[in-house]
Amino acid sequence: MVETLHTLSDLRRSKYGQPDPRHGLRLLWWFAREFVIIASNGLYALQDPASGCFGFRHFMNAERILPRNHYYKTGNLHQCDSLPHYVTGGYTGQLDDSNTDRLIVSLRSKWNGKFWFDKIYVTKHSDQVLFDQNHTYRISPDLIKNIRNLNRKEFLRLMKNDQNSQSVHIQIPQDSTIEHQRSRQSTRDDCDCRKCKIVMCVCASLLFILFLIVLLIVLVPALISKD
Known part of the structure; x- marks a missing residue:
């Protein structure tokens, strides 16, 4: 049973696309913001995924990580040069995590000239060939709408897990530093004392x-009067 992510907190907790150099979060933001069109009765695609646009390819679902259906996947940076640079820019071309994430969609029948989404999933490779069923999630329409309402910088900031944040270190002064501070304080005290004496x-x-x-003012008239 594939877990459905309904909120930004759910997505953050899933750790999908984390940490760098994984590209899944940027891929998902691009999809929600640039490729999905929201209508009152559902979500539909900017273009037909079956056409191969933006790196979409048939997903065979060989590992049966998803229910039986007809799927398309995107996110393979080795085979796609049409996604924006903010999605592809971290790809190293090496055997690392910079190309591990994928986005998978299924479509309802075409209606009124539009390609309506049935379900949307995200997943990751468990190795260079297979996908990881334990890290495969369905993305709800509400989550797509929430992502769409955020700019990319804010979305990525909100998705940062605590494990990726840097700890704050308090530097304790060494003995030599303390002695130096005491010496400076003593010097300032001596200066203040000399100023007071002056x-x-x-x-x-x-x-x-x-x-x-005052004495002159008093004595001078007295001396003059005696003369």
Whole structure:
């Protein structure tokens, strides 16, 4: 039984397309934002996946990871050069995880000239050939709509798992740093003390000068009157 992802939280918890260099999240955002058209009675495709547009190919479902149906898959960056660069840019061409994710769709019968989606899935390779049934999920129409309402940067930010975030490290000062800080503090204290002494000397000098002026004002008239 394939689990259905209904919300952004469900998608984040599934870890589909994570971590880099996997491209599944960017592929899914492109699909929801650029390839799906939303109507009142369902979702339909911008173009017919059967035409081979944007790297769509028949998906044989050889491992029976999905119910029996007629499927198309995309996301093989080795065979597709029509997807936008933000989807393909991380592809290394090496045997790593940069080409492991796929998006799979099934269609209802064509109606009114439109190619209506039946079901939408995401999956990943378990090796270079087989797909991983334990990491295969159905994407609900509501989730497609939620993804469509986000710009790519915000969507990728919301999908970041805690394990991918960097831990915050608090750097504890070493003994030499502490001693240096104490030395600087002591120097500042000495400077402040010298400044206080200078201010006190200046104030004392001003008071002495003021005393002399007052004394002269009192004595000079007295001496003149005696003469």
